[in-house]
Amino acid sequence: MTGRLTGRSPARRAAVDGLAVPVLAFLSIKLAVLIANLWWFPTLRRPPGPRPDAGESVLLVPLRDEADRIPEALPGMLAAGFGEVVLLDDGSTDGTAELVEQLVRSAWSGSPARLIPGRPRPAGWAGKPWACAQLAQASDAATLVFCDADVQLAPGAAEAILAEMEHQGAQVFSVFPRHRTGSWSERLLAPLIVDVLLCGLPFGLLRSPVRSAAAAHGALLAFRREAYTAVGGFGGVRDEVVEDVALARLARRRGLRLGLALGGSTAQVRMYRNRREVTAGLGRGLLPMAGGRRWLVVLAWVWHVLAYTAPVLLAVARPRWRVAAALGVTERALLELKTGGRDWLAALTIAAAPVAAGPVVGQGLRRRQVWRGRSYVT
Template sequence: MRRPGLLDLARAYRLTALGFFGYKAATLLVNALTYPRLSPQPLPPGRPRVSLLVPARDEAHNLPRTLPGLLAQGADEVLVLDDGSRDGTAEVAARLGARVLRGQPLPPGWHGKPWACQQLGEAASGEVLIFTDADVEWQPGALGAVLHELSRSGADFLSVYPRQHNLTPGERLLTPLVDAVLLTFLPLPLLRFAHPSAAAANGQLIALRRETYRQVGGHALVRAELLEDVAFASRVKARGGRLALALGREVLGVRMYRSYPDSLAGFGKNAGSFHGRSRALLLASAGWHVAAYTLPWLLPAQAPGVRLLRALGLAERTAVNLLTGRRTLPDLAEGLLGPVTPLLALPVYRRALRRRVAWKGREYEQ
């Protein structure tokens, strides 16, 4: 039996890459047709009591921008838990008008954010608990929109992806990939399948009914998870809970990271968990993304399929941004980063291969 020659390898590569992009394009189309997009809504009459819950560690720079919008939503209570901050987070939150809880020391076996959320969940009095990060911007009508979608979907667990606000060139390099991963890999209709692996969530905004939160034991369910949001959704689903996702569009926004190094640290913390803590899978993912997005630009343009692969790699991020409502010229121009994005992401994989990761002054085992 003869060994595959270069032409056979080239053909296999071309077909695999086209299949990869074809799957992602089909998934994006399905999501464009099925994903709920939030729009401003008044608070519904007879609504349940609502608690807005903000875990905050060293967030004094974000709260003056985000907390006033949260406080103006008309929730029954807004609780900010100061998780051992060193920058005056508690004082800023109290001055702006929130009720501030002082976080207890981190117990053995817990990670920081799940522990902060667990304390918030125990202190909250609402029938609906909405956990939201300190960097999420709530526009007028956002709470009504979240409650409307929670009711419309009939879900026990709703997670919303805020629209990304990326202002500097550095934060545009990798941060928008959060949306690309969500919208091009997981078709929303798969959430209807019973298997808990068909789950996704964004810890920037999670809304649960108190009864669901109590039944699953709260964030203790994911006490030692780095990617606690997705794990929480999966385990709620495994216990019979119904999941729903939505795009925040104009009512919810977020500025996650302020620079390229911040993006590396944030994504490096989560990438290992996203790849099942498998070093082999991390290496395969890094290599494949370079092969799919970067390699076509190193091959002769006249080679079969190369121009098509280049076009697909350029179009993907632009199409994702259109779906999420990021439609300024700089947002759309992010598609041009397609060929270099896998190279820019290599330090993320390198961080994720380490046995320990650091985040907000704490170190965790992977």
């Protein structure tokens, strides 16, 4: 098998070795950025000194068929320390609204909370931007913090978010929560969201004039009121499927200061519960992130198979490919260390991630995507 992969002739062996050069360069650059971000990239923590007043902040939570998630997340949201928690039921059909009302009534402590009904979605709006736009209208708080219904917040999360916003001087601020995973599809693929961030965006670029240096995670996204107005709110990205990144890029174009942090133990999330959800959830964002270019999605996937899977297959016979395989494992291990995931077995099996991503790529190439019972054309 190794002979067939590496080729028997000297010319073929030289070609295989030559192909390792760009792979090694790619992995080395990613690893260098990641190592810099190990020290550079902040993680949310409660401030040790004077703490900001969270009374002028509001936690805004869109809900659509979240009956299986919100009971686990809502207690933490109420205990996080925000001035108010506002939840919006976006046409749920699984009893989410009734369950939330019951949970709010039975809560004996924490921030005041209320549930509001969502209005019918107008033409030209994607589901989440419309729900978030309504939530923003429901509060006059100075700081708006939008939070997905599956995010688990620790006590004091409000102070940690506001303190980090102030420390970075951020007008728009996004937290990448620590991923909690269960199935192997989740373990292999969900952390790649943070991998793209920590291996592709040196934190210092946020303070540079490079306005394309922008990222965000819609699971936890905060705005100063004036910044929210400046970007046109969610109306500025009303038809975007990947609205979080679109908002970050829009904020940078408007000259606003963007801040980022990892969630650590303060903000954690289990975005997907099984292979089907991983495929649908990650797949729907691939084409928008590639600017609608299907060839780019395919090319990127083939390249990652070459960079992470091929080195393991070629490592037995070719020293350069052994180095490439070691770099891939090191990258994922350092990512687990930085985020606090500590899934070392998933790090050792990083070569399987591009293969596991095959169905995600197939899903992402489809013209029509379905998420939360709604259909989108990409």
